[in-house]
Amino acid sequence: MQPARAALVGIDPGGKPDFAESMAELGLLASSAGSEPVMTLIGKRAKPDPAYYMGSGKATELREQMDAHQADIAIFNHALSPVQQRNLERHLKRHVIDRTGLILDIFAQRAKSHVGKTQVELANVRYQVSRLVKAWSHLERQKGGIGMRGGPGETQMELDRRMLENKAKRLQAELAKLQKQQATQRRARERRDVFSVSLVGYTNAGKSTLFNALTKAGTYAADQLFATLDTTSRKIYLPEAGQAVLSDTVGFIRDLPHQLVEAFRATLDETVRADLLLHVVDASSFDRQQQMLEVDKVLAEIQADQSPQLIVVNKIDRVPALMARGPVLRYHRDGRPAAIYVSAKDGIGLDLLRETLAEIAKNTARMKPSEETSSVADFEQEVPVKRWESLDFYHSRTGVYSPHDA
Structure with a gap:
């Protein structure tokens, strides 16, 4: 299977001395996740745009460059809001991932132990909960009536949120149990x-x-x-x-x-x-x-x-x-x-x-x-x-x- 061709995107707010190092690190993260960085787009903006994080003109430039380089995915070196991510995906007609999502993806690939997998799954669930705020239009539909989940007037977004929050509670309880086991092992070491x-x-x-x-x-x-x-x-x-x-x-x-x-x-x-x-x-x-x-x-x-x-x-x-x-x-x-x-x-x-x-x-x-x-x-x-x-x-x-x- 061919690795996804990735466009790396960074917006320099100015006055950030480690911006260049952070962008170089983004390339390493993308490679670690299994993508192939094929282009980099850097812009300057003092304050993030509420709609696209970058300006609309820069977003259009990104789309044109991704077309030229045949890039499949845009990876942003920033934490994007759900609205920004949705707008960018619609504008670029491609999948968009932010720095947080990229690191979570790497962690999901690398976790091997039961504790590690549980921790990564919990982090992913919490991230998904944060993505539910007006992220997709289908979440605005209401569910109700005989045989439907949820009560009258309960939105799909509320149902999804409740499902994820219940899953987070279960994972949190499982982690607490594992921490107790680790604490027992530590006490044994301390006694020795x-x-x-x-x-x-x-x-x-x-x-x-x-x-x-x-x-x-x-x-x-x-x-x-x-x-x-x-x-x-x-x-x-x-x-x-x-x-x-x-x-x-x-x-x-x-x-x-x-x-x-x-x-x-x-x-x-x-x-x-x-x-x-x-x-x-x-x-x-x-x-x-x-x-x-x-x-x-x-x-x-x-x-x-x-x-x-x-x-x-x-x-x-x-x-x-x-x-x-x-x-x-x-x-x-x-x-x-x-x-x-x-x-x-x-x-x-x-x-x-x-x-x-x-x-x-x-x-x-x-x-x-x-x-x-x-x-x-x-x-x-x-x-x-x-x-x-x-x-x-x-x-x-x-x-x-x-x-x-x-």
Whole structure:
């Protein structure tokens, strides 16, 4: 089956520094969903048009370009209202999907476990409920009379909404049951005093590759967005600290749909309850600083922003300056580990990472949470940098050194 030929559409409101990176990311998302991007249309508009999001003239230009490129589907890098989506589909005479719908489609394709599938289905139902507001003309017809569903005068839209809301309640109850099972497993670990570590980070930062390298688990890892959706936990041995549990979780992304954050509470509970978060950062990404901030936004939304963090700068094999320096551990001024530089693919720095985790595990019981908490802001505060291209200067100013120099 041939992949759908997609037109990528972005409207720049002006003053958005990461607009270009966001559009590049949209192309990766479209490819991850199984589409083939064949054209890109970019416009500028300070305020979205209520009817088309873009102006009517730009919508006509989009239709003409889609005809020329034989594009089957228009993918917008924005959240469209139901009315905007309906109007665009009528004007373009093609299917239209927004960023939220695209991410939900990828999640639906990738979820494997019962928990993951239930979470994605719940997010999809909530999204469909939001699409019912005057979305289609057939929803305005009324149903009533003998043998018809609903009472007299009840509209088709109301019936559909009630059906979806009942389905959402059922899925929510099912997820609550699954969360109770997970809570029981966590309590068992806590009784055994097992140190728990959770991998977090922007999608495609290399979390699953790092997870496999540390645990030899052999879980699926690929150079694509949202390769991992389901939480996987494995035991690891830390020198002089004993056993710990490492969990790999779903990656985050800018403008992550709220429906997904809410639905994935069961998966993200491992993050909230972890003794330590390994915040994995892609060293080769030009947008890494913004990606770190996006991860912190989601952590704040799930109330995990105060959890202790160790930043793991991964993929140093793709950055010659970092590769020449090799694995490095950087400390805060108070002596706590702040960031470690590794290549999970090549195994560079993993021994240093294990030693660092062991040291943190041994000290965790003796430290107050407020003394151990670190974040992107803490990591960046000593020498403000606009972009991480100045990493070498940044480290020379703040004194990067290995633990053997301490």
